[in-house]
Amino acid sequence: MVEQSMMERISTGIPGLDRVLQGGLPVGxxxxxxxxxxxxxxxxxxxxxxxxxxxxxxxxxxxxxxxxHDRLLKHLSPMEFYQSEHxxxxxxxxxxxxxxxxxxxxxxxxxxxxEAKSRKASxxxxxxxxxxxxxxxxACEFRKFINDLAMLAxxxxxxxxxxxxxxxxxxxxxxxxxxGWIELAARCKDTRSYRTLTVHKVRGxxxxxxxxxxxxxxxxLTVLPxxxxxxxxxxxxxxxxxxxxxxxxxxxxxxxxxxxCGSATLMLGPTGIGKTTLGLHFISQCTPSEPGLIFGxxxxxxxxxxxxxxxxxxxxxLMASGAVEMIWRPPTENLLDQLGxxxxxxxxxxxxxxxxxxxxxxxxxxxxxxxxxxxxxxxLTGTLRDEGVTTVYSMELPFLMGGEHHISLxxxxxxxxxxxxxxxxxxxxxxxxxLTLVKVxxxxxxxxxxxxxITDRGIRMGGTIxxxxxxxxxxxxxxxxxx
Numbered sequence: 001m002v003e004q005s006m007m008e009r010i011s012t013g014i015p016g017l018d019r020v021l022q023g024g025l026p027v028g029x030x031x032x033x034x035x036x037x038x039x040x041x042x043x044x045x046x047x048x049x050x051x052x053x054x055x056x057x058x059x060x061x062x063x064x065x066x067x068x069h070d071r072l073l074k075h076l077s078p079m080e081f082y083q084s085e086h087x088x089x090x091x092x093x094x095x096x097x098x099x100x101x102x103x104x105x106x107x108x109x110x111x112x113x114x115e116a117k118s119r120k121a122s123x124x125x126x127x128x129x130x131x132x133x134x135x136x137x138x139a140c141e142f143r144k145f146i147n148d149l150a151m152l153a154x155x156x157x158x159x160x161x162x163x164x165x166x167x168x169x170x171x172x173x174x175x176x177x178x179x180g181w182i183e184l185a186a187r188c189k190d191t192r193s194y195r196t197l198t199v200h201k202v203r204g205x206x207x208x209x210x211x212x213x214x215x216x217x218x219x220x221l222t223v224l225p226x227x228x229x230x231x232x233x234x235x236x237x238x239x240x241x242x243x244x245x246x247x248x249x250x251x252x253x254x255x256x257x258x259x260x261c262g263s264a265t266l267m268l269g270p271t272g273i274g275k276t277t278l279g280l281h282f283i284s285q286c287t288p289s290e291p292g293l294i295f296g297x298x299x300x301x302x303x304x305x306x307x308x309x310x311x312x313x314x315x316x317x318l319m320a321s322g323a324v325e326m327i328w329r330p331p332t333e334n335l336l337d338q339l340g341x342x343x344x345x346x347x348x349x350x351x352x353x354x355x356x357x358x359x360x361x362x363x364x365x366x367x368x369x370x371x372x373x374x375x376x377x378x379x380l381t382g383t384l385r386d387e388g389v390t391t392v393y394s395m396e397l398p399f400l401m402g403g404e405h406h407i408s409l410x411x412x413x414x415x416x417x418x419x420x421x422x423x424x425x426x427x428x429x430x431x432x433x434x435l436t437l438v439k440v441x442x443x444x445x446x447x448x449x450x451x452x453x454i455t456d457r458g459i460r461m462g463g464t465i466x467x468x469x470x471x472x473x474x475x476x477x478x479x480x481x482x483x
Contacts (some may be wrong), residue, residue: 013051
């Protein structure tokens with residue numbers, strides 16, 4: 001295999017795609033871009049052309065379709081990557097349909113070479129490969145066209161993209177003759193639709209295999225490489241032996257000094273028990289020099305500020321000073337990888353020391369394939385540890401009251417080094433809140449069941465409470481179930 005560092009590349013300019021391709025499109029290569037109508041092939045190819053033009057490159061965009069170039073450019077003009085000054089000086093649009101009808105595939109090949117040379121193009125797009133396939137007098141003629149084009153592209157040092165609607169299989173000869181093959185697809189699971197990009201082949205180069213989600217917006221395509229695949233090489237080192245306070249002194253004493261630095265803590269409990277309140281106490285200890293981030297799904301900034309104020313926490317002031325930032329993403333149709341990258345980017349940009357993820361179960365609601373969740377959470381938690389972040393996750397349990405309940409945490413318990421269980425118990429006709437430490441990473445801790453209350457000064461710990469079931473009996477951390 002050719003060493004990737006020695007292979008000259010063209011950047012696609014598409015966020016995430018160069019990462020999947022391990023650097024971009026190899027110069028002089030021929031790629032088939034396959035996908036059904038409307039999936040995004042034309043947007044993708046034009047986005048690459050405009051990125052190439054902004055770097056000083058020249059492109060020729062050849063169509064074999066009925067759509068006029070004026071119509072095509074009208075559809076592209078609202079896109080953020082579109083810059084009219086590049087047309088036609090750096091990006092030249094031309095139709096080859098008439099040439100195909102007159103001279104067949106040999107005429108098209110001659111036309112492509114002539115245009116690439118005369119325009120001094122280093123990028124050539126042929127939109128409508130399936131038209132050539134349908135027009136060819138034989139399968140042999142079609143394969144010869146692909147082979148000749150690949151040879152000429154290499155000689156000219158011109159990278160070629162062949163866009164096709166054809167749903168031909170990988171066993172078809174043309175896929176063995178080209179240097180690369182990218183497939184775009186629109187899929188549906190239950191009532192939810194999504195788009196995927198799969199790189200099947202890049203000759204002489206490694207790439208991130210498998211399906212990757214992508215989105216289309218006014219910015220164009222954004223590819224979301226599978227989070228756990230990109231972070232597979234993370235070292236996941238130990239963050240050290242220090243402690244961070246929770247903002248509740250009595251809880252810090254139960255924890256033998258606070259939460260271990262760089263660790264991940266899971267707070268479990270039913271609705272209304274105080275998970276978010278405890279998370280706000282943890283984040284209230286942030287400073288501009290050791291900033292924090294709230295990544296929430298269920299309560300926006302305005303509601304959290306009001307809640308914090310009720311407990312004597314000046315969240316508004318913390319945010320105004322830069323000590324705390326909040327990102328709120330309603331738990332609707334989010335994409336798992338998009339959430340992961342956004343979270344990690346903000347952590348790195350702000351050098352976050354404390355992170356509170358309010359509603360980790362929203363990750364489970366965002367994942368389309370549930371089997372991905374364990375590796376995603378492992379990659380996220382390991383990377384956060386590498387970044388020196390101490391993380392607190394909240395997670396809602398389905399039951400309201402204490403008693404005999406079986407809680408299956410499965411994979412998430414493996415990444416949560418500390419587990420705090422919050423429960424309601426009923427004693428003497430009163431409902432009480434209790435807190436129990438289930439586990440703490442490599443540390444001794446107070447295993448008692450403690451009562452606590454939420455006051456206008458925040459959380460106040462009380463004494464031990466009798467008659468409640470032991471927390472260790474309520475939680476099954478070995479279950480294969482997820483969330």
